[in-house]
Amino acid sequence: xxxxxxxxxxxxxxxxxxxxxxxxxxxxxxxxxxxxxxxxxxxxxxxxxxxxxxxxxxxxxxxxxxxxxxxxxxxxxxxxxxxxxxxxxxxxxxxxxxxxxxxxxxxxxxxxxxxxxxxxxxxxxxxxxxxxxxxxxxxxxxxxxxxxxxxxxxxxxxxxxxxxxxxxxxxxxxxxxxxxxxxxxxxxxxxxxxxxxxxxxxxxxxxxxxxxxxxxxxxxxxxxxxxxxxxxxxxxxxxxxxxxxxxxxxxxxxxxxxxxxxxxxxxxxxxxxxxxxxxxxxxxxxxxxxxxxxxxxxxxxxxxxxxxxxxxxxxxxxxxxxxxxxxxxxxxxxxxxxxxxxxxxxxxxxxxxxxxxxxxxxxxxxxxxxxxxxxxxxxxxxxxxxxxxxxxxxxxxxxxxxxxxxxxxxxxxxxxxxxxxxxxxxxxxxxxxxxxxxxxxxxxxxxxxxxxxxxxxxxxxxxxxxxxxxxxxxxxxxxxxxxxxxxxxxxxxxxxxxxxxxxxxxxxxxxxxxxxxxxxxxxxxxxxxxxxxxxxxxxxxxxxxxxxxxxxxxxxxxxxxxxxxxxxxxxxxxxxxxxxxx
Amino acid sequence: xxxxxxxxxxxxxxxxxxxxxxxxxxxxxxxxxxxxxxxxxxxxxxxxxxxxxxxxxxxxxxxxxxxxxxxxxxxxxxxxxxxxxxxxxxxxxxxxxxxxxxxxxxxxxxxxxxxxxxxxxxxxxxxxxxxxxxxxxxxxxxxxxxxxxxxxxxxxxxxxxxx
Numbered sequence: 253x254x255x256x257x258x259x260x261x262x263x264x265x266x267x268x269x270x271x272x273x274x275x276x277x278x279x280x281x282x283x284x285x286x287x288x289x290x291x292x293x294x295x296x297x298x299x300x301x302x303x304x305x306x307x308x309x310x311x312x313x314x315x316x317x318x319x320x321x322x323x324x325x326x327x328x329x330x331x332x333x334x335x336x337x338x339x340x341x342x343x344x345x346x347x348x349x350x351x352x353x354x355x356x357x358x359x360x361x362x363x364x365x366x367x368x369x370x371x372x373x374x375x376x377x378x379x380x381x382x383x384x385x386x387x388x389x390x391x392x393x394x395x396x397x398x399x400x401x402x403x404x405x406x407x408x409x410x411x412x413x414x415x416x417x418x419x420x421x422x423x424x425x426x427x428x429x430x431x432x433x434x435x436x437x438x439x440x441x442x443x444x445x446x447x448x449x450x451x452x453x454x455x456x457x458x459x460x461x462x463x464x465x466x467x468x469x470x471x472x473x474x475x476x477x478x479x480x481x482x483x484x485x486x487x488x489x490x491x492x493x494x495x496x497x498x499x500x501x502x503x504x505x506x507x508x509x510x511x512x513x514x515x516x517x518x519x520x521x522x523x524x525x526x527x528x529x530x531x532x533x534x535x536x537x538x539x540x541x542x543x544x545x546x547x548x549x550x551x552x553x554x555x556x557x558x559x560x561x562x563x564x565x566x567x568x569x570x571x572x573x574x575x576x577x578x579x580x581x582x583x584x585x586x587x588x589x590x591x592x593x594x595x596x597x598x599x600x601x602x603x604x605x606x607x608x609x610x611x612x613x614x615x616x617x618x619x620x621x622x623x624x625x626x627x628x629x630x631x632x633x634x635x636x637x638x639x640x641x642x643x644x645x646x647x648x649x650x651x652x653x654x655x656x657x658x659x660x661x662x663x664x665x666x667x668x669x670x671x672x673x674x675x676x677x678x679x680x681x682x683x684x685x686x687x688x689x690x691x692x693x694x695x696x697x698x699x700x701x702x703x704x705x706x707x708x709x710x711x712x713x714x715x716x717x718x719x720x721x722x723x724x725x726x727x728x729x730x731x732x733x734x735x736x737x738x739x740x741x742x743x744x745x746x747x748x749x750x751x752x753x754x755x756x757x758x759x760x761x762x763x764x765x766x767x768x769x770x771x772x773x774x775x776x777x778x779x780x781x782x783x784x785x786x787x788x789x790x791x792x793x794x795x796x797x798x799x800x801x802x803x804x805x806x807x808x809x810x811x812x813x814x815x816x817x818x819x820x821x822x823x824x825x826x827x828x829x830x831x832x833x834x
Numbered sequence: 835x836x837x838x839x840x841x842x843x844x845x846x847x848x849x850x851x852x853x854x855x856x857x858x859x860x861x862x863x864x865x866x867x868x869x870x871x872x873x874x875x876x877x878x879x880x881x882x883x884x885x886x887x888x889x890x891x892x893x894x895x896x897x898x899x900x901x902x903x904x905x906x907x908x909x910x911x912x913x914x915x916x917x918x919x920x921x922x923x924x925x926x927x928x929x930x931x932x933x934x935x936x937x938x939x940x941x942x943x944x945x946x947x948x949x950x951x952x953x954x955x956x957x958x959x960x961x962x963x964x965x966x967x968x969x970x971x972x973x974x975x976x977x978x979x980x981x982x983x984x985x986x987x988x989x990x991x992x993x994x995x996x997x
Contacts, residue, residue, distance in 0.1 A: 371848060376859045380902040383848065400902060435997065436844055436905040560896035563889075 255423035258387045259288030262351065262418065263295075265394040268428040271295055271322050273313060273695055275306035279326025280366060281353025284418035286324075298695065298724060301716035303330050305688035307337020308714070311346050312675045312689030316650055317696045318473065320347040320402050327353040327415075328366030332373065336682060339377040341408045343679025344494060345471060347401035348408040349394070350374075354383070356416040370412045379407030387417050387424045395429045404439025405558040406471060440557060443574030448582050451529070451553040451570045452590070458527035459602035460549075461487045464510060464539075467494030467678070468532015468556060468576050470671045475499070477580035478531065484587060486603060488610055490518035492533050494678045497668030501647075507610065508619065511539040512816045513660045516617035516826065516834075519814070521610055522547055523824035530554045532576040535566045536679070545822035555579050617814070617828060619664055624813065624829065631807040632782050634658060634733045638665035641703060641731060644789040649701040650675060650693045652728075654686035654710030657739035660812040662705040684713025690728040691720060701793055704730045708762055709738045718772040721799050729792050730801045732765060735808045743811045769801035779804040836865070837891050838883050838910040838917060838987050841898060842995050845871050845878040849903035853880060856901065862886060862894050866919075866962075866984030877905070877997075881986045883962075908995050910987045917987035920959045922947075924979040925972055927954040935972065942968045953978065 256264060262285050266274065274297045278286045289297060300306040303325045310321025325334045331352040341348045355364040371381050380400050382393045390413075397409040455461055469478050475498040482489050482505060489499045490507040499506055508515035510522055522528065528550045533539070535554075540546045543565050554561075554568035555576050562571045572579055590596050615621060625633045638661050641649070647667050653659040653676040668674050675693060677685040686704040694702045704711075711732055721728065733739075738756040745753055766776030775798045779788045785804065792800035814826040817833065827833045843849050850869055857864050862884060869880040884894065891909060898904055910917065927935050928951070935954055939946060944958035958968055962985060969980065989995070 372851070375852060375855050381848075434902065437902050558900070560893065560900055564893060 253425040253427065256426040257284070257288065257420045257423055258390055258413075258418035259284040259420060260292055261387070261390045261424070261426050262394065262413070263288045263293040264426060265391050265428055266295055266322060267293060269394065269398050272319065273298055273310075273692075274322050274324050275300060275310040275313075275692070276324030277303050277306060277326065277330060279330045279353065281327035281355060281415045282324060282330075282351075282413075282418075284415065284420060285351070285353070285413070287420065288418070297324075298691070298720065300688065300720050302714065303333035304337050304684065305691070305714050305717045305720065307334050307348070307350070308340065308682070308685050308688035309692035309695075310348055311337060311341045311692065312652060313692035313696050314346050314348060315675045315689075316672050316693040318471075318672070320349060320398055321692065323348065323350045325350070325352050326366065327355055327370070328368045330366075331368055331370040335373060335377070338374055338408045338410070340677045340680045340682045340685060342377040342379070344467060344677065345406050346408070347406035349397045349401055350408060350410045352410060352412050354412045354414040357385075357414040358416070360414065370410060374410045377408070378410050379405075381410040381412065383412045384414065384417055387422060390417070391426060391428050392432065395432045396434065399432050400434075400437065404437075405561075440574045441578065443555065443572045443579035443582060445582065447570055447572045448579060449586055451572060452583055452586055454527055454551060454553060454570060455485055455487070455529060456596060456598060459599055460524060460526040460606045461485070461529065462507075462521045462525040462527075463487050463489040463529045463531065464492070464522060464533055465489065465495050465498065465531040466492035466533025469495055469498040472532055472557070472576040474532070474577035474580055475671045477577055477584065479503070481580055481584055484584070486607075487529070488521055488607065490514070490521065492536070492539055492678075493663055493676070495533070496663060496674040498671040500669040501667035502669055507614075509663055510823075511536075512541070512818070513664065513812050513814065515619055515664070516814055516828070517610055517613040519816075519823045519826060520613045522550075523822060524609075525550045528552050530556075530568075531580070532556060534561045535564065537565070540566060541816045541818055541821050541823055541825065547823060620667070625810065629807060632779070632785060632804060634661045634735070634806045634810055635665050636782065637731060637733060637785060637804055637806060638662050638705070640786045640789055641705070642666045644786065644793055645701045645703065649673070649703045650690075650697060652676070652686045652689040652693055652702065652704050654704070654706040655681045655683045656707050656710055657743060657810070657812050658705050658707045658710075658733040660740075661733070664812075683710040686710060687714050687717045687728075687730065691717060691724070691726050694726045694728050695724070702728045704728055706730060706732055707739060708732060708734045708736065708758065708765075715768070718769065718774060718799070722773045725797070727795070727797050727799050730799070731789075732801065732803050733806050734762075734765075734803055735806050735810070736762065737808060740812070746811065765801055765803040769799070774799040774801055776801045776803065835887065836883060836885050836911065838881060838915070838985055839895065839898065839907060840910050840987060840995060841880040841882070841907040842872075842905045842997075843878050843880060843901075844903045844905065845876050846903055849878065850880070852901050852903060853882075853898065856897055857884075860893070860897060862890065866982070868984040868986050874997075879986075881984070883985050905997065906995055908989065910989060913993070914990040915987050916990060917961055917985050918959055919962050919965055919985050920957070920983045921965045921968075922981050923956045923958070923969070923972070923977060925954050925956065925976045926952060926978060927976075928952045931976070935976070938968075938971055942971075944968065
């Protein structure tokens with residue numbers, strides 16, 4: 253049997269696990285590991301400029317591929333810098349394995365140099381964590397970490413590795429387990445047949461049904477099954493922010509996104525529905541508005557891999573715990589059997605009336621029917637930038653968003669037809685996510701168009717990564733919607749604080765982004781006129797091997813609409829623009 | 835409503851902190867908590883009492899079940915069960931008080947486990963209500979120190995919580 257040091261075991265285990273990239277940053281406590289990687293590993297390591305970026309890059313690599321991302325950071329500040337990215341992954345249920353260095357075992361608890369209690373600090377934001385106590389445990393711990401991260405409801409797993417356990421001198425027999433079992437962990441693998449039948453009967457009897465699905469459909473690779481079921485049952489479909497693309501935007505039955513900045517037709521369809529099929533979604537407060545007023549006439553079928561998500565904020569009438577893909581397969585199977593036996597009867601008149609009603613809502617206020625923003629302002633509207641981006645990239649780009657107004661505009665106006673193309677921090681809402689995310693996506697998809705939709709606020713939170721993009725030649729396209737404000741903060745200040753812009757204005761402190769991009773060896777293009785917008789985007793995406801920073805000056809005072817009226821409103825209560833409401 | 839949640843979990847370092855952390859993180863309260871290894875040294879049995887409504891306890895048990903270290907759990911208050919708590923009480927005991935306290939102790943089936951010239955230390959076990967009643971009957975003025983283990987319990991009958 254082969255004898256390896258702790259550091260070498262880590263390098264080998266990552267190879268045996270099929271890891272494609274390591275995102276990380278070296279430091280004292282992980283020097284043995286980095287040396288082992290240099291000596292024994294061929295896995296490309298991406299040296300970021302800040303550990304937060306390593307976690308976002310690994311996270312987005314995962315979101316775009318479905319494969320678990322890997323992060324390697326040192327103890328103390330290396331570990332704490334990774335925290336925001338771990339929390340981001342946790343909130344959106346993204347599998348990730350984070351290897352953090354720790355001070356030597358005998359120094360733990362003595363306030364040693366660069367010591368921090370990583371297990372303690374990360375505890376509320378990880379699916380699980382391990383502090384490794386013996387070298388011999390390293391291979392099995394790594395196997396367990398990957399298994400836990402990706403199975404059940406996915407999430408980040410931290411492995412804390414004291415430096416002495418990775419020293420190059422002590423060698424141990426290395427065996428990487430083919431699989432691991434944990435007696436305390438058995439995620440659901442199938443939904444309950446009886447519950448699925450009950451759900452199906454409820455759906456078939458519905459007069460005003462709607463499917464509301466979320467990120468679970470993307471993560472659970474259930475896009476195909478969702479489309480098939482929706483078509484077979486003739487049901488309209490709305491997506492959460494996290495689910496965009498899993499149901500194609502081009503489909504007639506698609507209502508767009510729902511929730512706080514959801515479409516008029518989606519929010520109304522939800523409110524007036526009689527049966528809601530919720531798939532891999534968690535009734536987040538940004539979806540439901542006031543839970544007590546949520547969809548008063550609707551029976552709710554809730555399918556989720558995580559039992560704790562069911563009936564957390566809104567009570568489910570038919571709970572189904574299981575992987576959404578397998579539950580949908582079972583549902584389709586049962587539907588086929590019922591059809592064979594001639595047991596399926598539908599109220600087609602009611603369903604047609606329902607679809608007509610939805611068409612009317614869409615005609616009245618739909619965002620894709622005609623522009624709902626001002627057309628003759630003489631300014632570039634942020635919505636127009638996203639529409640142009642969608643045209644130029646033919647709706648095929650990976651769009652990595654930061655957080656704020658630009659994120660909502662991108663979610664509303666970019667028409668995603670495939671899952672895993674829309675990469676954003678939904679749950680935690682992490683500004684600074686976009687650029688490092690795009691790095692992870694571009695590494696996984698070197699031939700695809702990768703856009704960062706950002707604002708001058710968000711981009712500055714991880715702008716140092718322009719240097720990483722230079723080092724690894726990552727020609728992503730940065731679409732900076734520059735309005736000189738923290739736009740979403742300003743929008744709320746406009747609406748609720750009499751436009752007192754408390755700390756949401758940059759005054760004249762913004763850098764010259766063109767020169768900044770050029771300083772890193774990239775290309776910068778400034779866009780100030782609407783007629784220059786689309787040509788500039790065309791030009792940027794034509795430069796296949798260059799990172800292009802498009803600094804686009806948009807209307808400083810645009811708001812995101814529709815917007816839920818909160819607090820106290822229901823799903824259908826929305827502001828439609830600055831003067832109209834429902 | 836008061837619930838007694840009994841948890842069978844891996845006897846691993848950090849497991850307890852995950853349980854306790856979950857309660858503070860999600861805003862649930864813990865009234866008492868007791869934990870020790872079982873006959874199988876790889877397992878710990880943790881019993882906690884919490885006061886919350888039915889919706890909340892459903893979330894509490896679901897989230898506890900999600901913890902990787904947790905193997906199984908049961909809300910003992912859902913069925914008939916036995917619950918016990920152990921208490922040690924140090925009381926002032928001199929002169930005529932000594933006989934009075936001894937009588938009270940006998941009524942509650944407690945035992946005097948340590949005797950000093952002016953103090954008794956009493957051991958008493960039972961339901962939390964019984965321990966409360968004992969404290970009330972002794973009276974605050976006599977009590978020097980109280981330590982309670984927190985509740986532990988088992989389901990009645992054949993039902994067991996095991997691997």
